[in-house]
Amino acid sequence: MGMFMENTGIITKKKPTPTLPKGRSTALQVKHRTQSEAPPPFGGGPEELVTLREPTDKEFEQVCAFINEFELDCRNLKKEQFITAFRGEELAGFGRIREHTDCFELCSLGVVTKLRRKGIGKAIVKKLIKGSSKNIYLVCIIPEFFIPFGFQVMKEYPASIQNKIKYCSLELAVPETYVAMLLHKYQFHNYLKGVKC
Numbered sequence: 630m631g632m633f634m635e636n637t638g639i640i641t642k643k644k645p646t647p648t649l650p651k652g653r654s655t656a657l658q659v660k661h662r663t664q665s666e667a668p669p670p671f672g673g674g675p676e677e678l679v680t681l682r683e684p685t686d687k688e689f690e691q692v693c694a695f696i697n698e699f700e701l702d703c704r705n706l707k708k709e710q711f712i713t714a715f716r717g718e719e720l721a722g723f724g725r726i727r728e729h730t731d732c733f734e735l736c737s738l739g740v741v742t743k744l745r746r747k748g749i750g751k752a753i754v755k756k757l758i759k760g761s762s763k764n765i766y767l768v769c770i771i772p773e774f775f776i777p778f779g780f781q782v783m784k785e786y787p788a789s790i791q792n793k794i795k796y797c798s799l800e801l802a803v804p805e806t807y808v809a810m811l812l813h814k815y816q817f818h819n820y821l822k823g824v825k826c
């Protein structure tokens with residue numbers, strides 16, 4: 630798809646920082662915690678920075694291994710579809726936008742188990758959405774995770790999403806029900822402006 634060849638995101642630190650030059654990756658500071666919350670396993674400070682970028686070939690192999698381990702959608706995986714999050718050299722998470730003939734789909738989203746609930750999944754989704762100029766569908770069992778971005782549960786959706794629900798129900802069977810969701814581009818802009826959708 631080539632939509633992430635240029636990284637145009639910004640570093641979110643305590644102070645706003647300028648846009649990174651082309652070809653550089655994007656970093657962000659993950660969730661700050663109150664004293665009562667458990668400290669992140671990797672401590673605070675600069676190590677808390679997570680870098681978001683396209684994976685290298687070798688890193689992509691690692692992503693594919695995690696996709697199998699987490700039993701996520703492993704069909705038609707292409708390196709260029711992905712955004713990966715790194716804490717230093719360590720792969721922290723990943724997600725992709727898959728281009729179908731009838732729509733775009735956000736899928737194969739995962740964060741390594743020990744680094745979950747620190748804002749990394751949210752950061753990956755935000756980066757994927759920002760890199761897309763189209764409306765985005767997804768199929769999931771955790772709609773509450775995606776609603777804050779402006780995704781809405783849909784009863785009608787394109788054929789490829791219908792196929793995805795069928796694939797998930799047959800190949801990735803879980804007790805929860807799979808739902809299809811759609812994000813209209815303008816709703817994400819509202820989310821970025823802090824407007825509730």
Ligand SMILES: CC(C)(COP(=O)(O)OP(=O)(O)OC[C@H]1O[C@@H](n2cnc3c(N)ncnc32)[C@H](O)[C@@H]1OP(=O)(O)O)[C@@H](O)C(=O)NCCC(=O)NCCS
Nearest residue numbers: 699738739740745746747748749750751752769771773774
């Ligand atoms: C789902 C997943 C990607 C979330 O990543 P994460 O880094 O742990 O999520 P974040 O820390 O960015 O969470 C962002 C918000 O979503 C909430 N959230 C996180 N995981 C959630 C879940 N499984 N269900 C519902 N809400 C969830 C968090 O509480 C947080 O809310 P807040 O911003 O109000 O504090 C991660 O748990 C994962 O890899 N799960 C296994 C694979 C999977 O289920 N992928 C999704 C397929 S559609």
